[in-house]
Amino acid sequence: HFDGNCRAIETSAGYAVIDISLRPAQGDHILISFCGSTQFAIVRGRALITSDGDAIEGEALNDVEVKGVVTFLINRTSRIEEDPIPVI
Numbered sequence: 496h497f498d499g500n501c502r503a504i505e506t507s508a509g510y511a512v513i514d515i516s517l518r519p520a521q522g523d524h525i526l527i528s529f530c531g532s533t534q535f536a537i538v539r540g541r542a543l544i545t546s547d548g549d550a551i552e553g554e555a556l557n558d559v560e561v562k563g564v565v566t567f568l569i570n571r572t573s574r575i576e577e578d579p580i581p582v583i
Contacts, residue, residue: 500515
């Protein structure tokens with residue numbers, strides 16, 4: 496499910512795969528650019544709820560650029576040298 500429309504974005508927990516060709520729908524997690532920063536948000540009605548709980552709505556939505564819809568989250572596992580009892 497990773498094609499030319501997909502991008503892998505590194506996050507603190509691993510990677511997020513976003514699809515730049517999808518149109519966001521209600522409840523979708525999206526990657527946005529807002530006020531000079533890139534962050535994740537959820538589409539709720541006519542507002543975007545950011546990962547820190549802030550709502551972006553009304554006139555402020557004019558400053559939002561939707562980068563894509565999150566399709567997958569890939570979580571990082573611990574490295575072998577960090578794990579005292581690795582599974583091999």
